[in-house]
Amino acid sequence: MATEILMPALSPTMEEGTLAKWLVKEGDTVASGDILAEIETDKATMEFEAVDEGVIGKILVAEGTEGVSVNTAIAIILEEGESADDVAAAPAPTAAAPEAPAATTQEAAPAAPVAVVTPAEADIPEGTEMKPTTVREALRDAMAEEMRSNEDVFLMGEEVAEYQGAYKISQGLLDEFGARRVIDTPITEHGFAGIGVGAAFGGLSPIVEFMTFNFAMQAIDHIINSAAKTLYMSGGQMGAPIVFRGPNGAAARVGAQHSHDYATWYSQVPGLKVVMP
Amino acid sequence: MAAKKPAKKANVSKDELLQYYKDMLLIRRFEEKAGQLYGMGLIGGFCHLYIGQEAVVVGLEAAAKEGDKRITSYRDHGHMLACGMDPKGVMAELTGREGGYSKGKGGSMHMFSKEKHFYGGHGIVAAQVPLGAGLAFSDKYKGNDNVTFTYFGDGAANQGQVYEAYNMAELWDLPVVFVIENNQYAMGTSTKRSTKSPSYWERGAAYGIEGEEVDGMDVLKVKEAGEKAVAHCRAGKGPYILEIKTYRYRGHSMSDPAKYRTREEVQKIRDERDPIEQVRDMLLTGKHASEDDLKAIDKEIKSVVNEAAEFSKESPEPGLDELYTDIYMEAEA
Numbered sequence A: 001m002a003t004e005i006l007m008p009a010l011s012p013t014m015e016e017g018t019l020a021k022w023l024v025k026e027g028d029t030v031a032s033g034d035i036l037a038e039i040e041t042d043k044a045t046m047e048f049e050a051v052d053e054g055v056i057g058k059i060l061v062a063e064g065t066e067g068v069s070v071n072t073a074i075a076i077i078l079e080e081g082e083s084a085d086d087v088a089a090a091p092a093p094t095a096a097a098p099e100a101p102a103a104t105t106q107e108a109a110p111a112a113p114v115a116v117v118t119p120a121e122a123d124i125p126e127g128t129e130m131k132p133t134t135v136r137e138a139l140r141d142a143m144a145e146e147m148r149s150n151e152d153v154f155l156m157g158e159e160v161a162e163y164q165g166a167y168k169i170s171q172g173l174l175d176e177f178g179a180r181r182v183i184d185t186p187i188t189e190h191g192f193a194g195i196g197v198g199a200a201f202g203g204l205s206p207i208v209e210f211m212t213f214n215f216a217m218q219a220i221d222h223i224i225n226s227a228a229k230t231l232y233m234s235g236g237q238m239g240a241p242i243v244f245r246g247p248n249g250a251a252a253r254v255g256a257q258h259s260h261d262y263a264t265w266y267s268q269v270p271g272l273k274v275v276m277p
Numbered sequence B: 001m002a003a004k005k006p007a008k009k010a011n012v013s014k015d016e017l018l019q020y021y022k023d024m025l026l027i028r029r030f031e032e033k034a035g036q037l038y039g040m041g042l043i044g045g046f047c048h049l050y051i052g053q054e055a056v057v058v059g060l061e062a063a064a065k066e067g068d069k070r071i072t073s074y075r076d077h078g079h080m081l082a083c084g085m086d087p088k089g090v091m092a093e094l095t096g097r098e099g100g101y102s103k104g105k106g107g108s109m110h111m112f113s114k115e116k117h118f119y120g121g122h123g124i125v126a127a128q129v130p131l132g133a134g135l136a137f138s139d140k141y142k143g144n145d146n147v148t149f150t151y152f153g154d155g156a157a158n159q160g161q162v163y164e165a166y167n168m169a170e171l172w173d174l175p176v177v178f179v180i181e182n183n184q185y186a187m188g189t190s191t192k193r194s195t196k197s198p199s200y201w202e203r204g205a206a207y208g209i210e211g212e213e214v215d216g217m218d219v220l221k222v223k224e225a226g227e228k229a230v231a232h233c234r235a236g237k238g239p240y241i242l243e244i245k246t247y248r249y250r251g252h253s254m255s256d257p258a259k260y261r262t263r264e265e266v267q268k269i270r271d272e273r274d275p276i277e278q279v280r281d282m283l284l285t286g287k288h289a290s291e292d293d294l295k296a297i298d299k300e301i302k303s304v305v306n307e308a309a310e311f312s313k314e315s316p317e318p319g320l321d322e323l324y325t326d327i328y329m330e331a332e333a
């Protein structure tokens, strides 16, 4: 029986992507593990492998198509003995999102919000030109702006540099600022949080990224006892100007160890300021 | 109670020896006075005395240069005096007064001096180890040749974060000297009861860090080892570990029942290995100083300590409003 190949979700948050390139053509025989196509998400370009074996009967979504929803049928694989004509005669494929075929989704703006609503209370000078962006890019741009204006600001954490950020917040920062200021750490939250606080004592302005705040539980001692309390305990002589950043709170389908919201915990601690978009 | 060992021919000048003698004696007399003030109820909370360990900080300070940083635990009075912080400000912090280094808000365990590059004074066992690596990180980032002395105890040496810091310090070649002050006890737990790997400095080998064990009752040996460690760091070769074998004569803090060791054990070390007596002996046998000279030094130091004690009693207690200041930086106007 013919099998539909569906547009895959290549990250937990992906809803649609670009079918960048087909690496097979109609009539090719494929086995499981063969690379079929390159698919672009908002974070990265990934290769997409075949799971079933057979012959590519029909390619349903042309390469270069943007905004292809996850679970849309993008090609059909035939078993031995079947022909593409059989498939053409078969009833229309029942993709999970049939109402959103590639051709129409293409028109939707893929990532950026279309309308920007300025909250009435925001303290924004009149006439300021507003630009649509994503939260991810806004976070990155804010860090880049600080790093450009202050040589003492640096970013450290797991996968912030070469991997471009586990959630791609630091995308491009390594290229712009180099390995001296965008620093990959080993997986050692307690240790690198302490090193970050020590660097702040030493006069730098570190940004320490936790892959998520759940993992910062290993570092909570340095966040509270070392960073938050030092200004008070030194009678104002020195503190720790430092930003701990990372995703916090609800996350879809990852279980309780990856979705705890710690904002209220930290907001109880004198010496810390909690900011959450 | 002179040290039994004959004075050795050391490569050290008379002035240097005299300076070490004075610096160690200041710490000892200061700590004795602090113990006394504690007994009088003038110092509250915890108070961890450094008596017996003086040669560690004095020897290492002799190997330091201007700009080098230091950070340690709650047993911090000796470190502060050795790096030149004002005994008055330290004592007044012990008594919790406005004139103390932290305006009375840090106490015995938490003092800091930007001017003398002293970064505390930390109460969480071993927290200062990654913090010290971070201080070294800041110097490496800025591209200067400063070194950070990161002091911690034998008890702290069993904390996981020490090894996280070792790993990154070596990975990034941070200029940090990890100084393990092995005084053989963590509160009442002897090293024999806390590890089967009692040669703490050797644990650095797992991370590629060089190090050595040092006789911490001999200030000259400490200084020599310190110079080697510092040269290693300044040459850009990364961290170095000094495990300094020392001994605290007093209890862990003032409220220590001392049931875990015998009086004889303490007395034997005092009699045979006391760091101050050793230098005193060298000064006398080397004819660098007479008994009268040393008496004069003793007197001078007593008066410095008494002045500090007086100051610490006269300085006012901080106002209640201080509870609400220094929690956040004041916004710039």
Ligand SMILES: Cc1ncc(C[n+]2csc(CCOP(=O)(O)OP(=O)(O)O)c2C)c(N)n1
Pocket: B073, B075, B123, B124, B125, B152, B153, B154, B155, B156, B157, B183, B185, B186, B187, B252
């Ligand atoms: C994380 C943590 N656990 C326990 C304590 C209580 N405590 C304070 S000092 C100490 C012993 C530490 O011994 P060592 O590291 O050898 O230092 P020393 O007191 O001998 O200088 C303990 C258990 C603490 N302050 N912090």
Ligand SMILES: [Mg+2]
Pocket: B153, B154, B155, B181, B182, B183, B184, B185, B186, B187
């Ligand atoms: Mg100890």
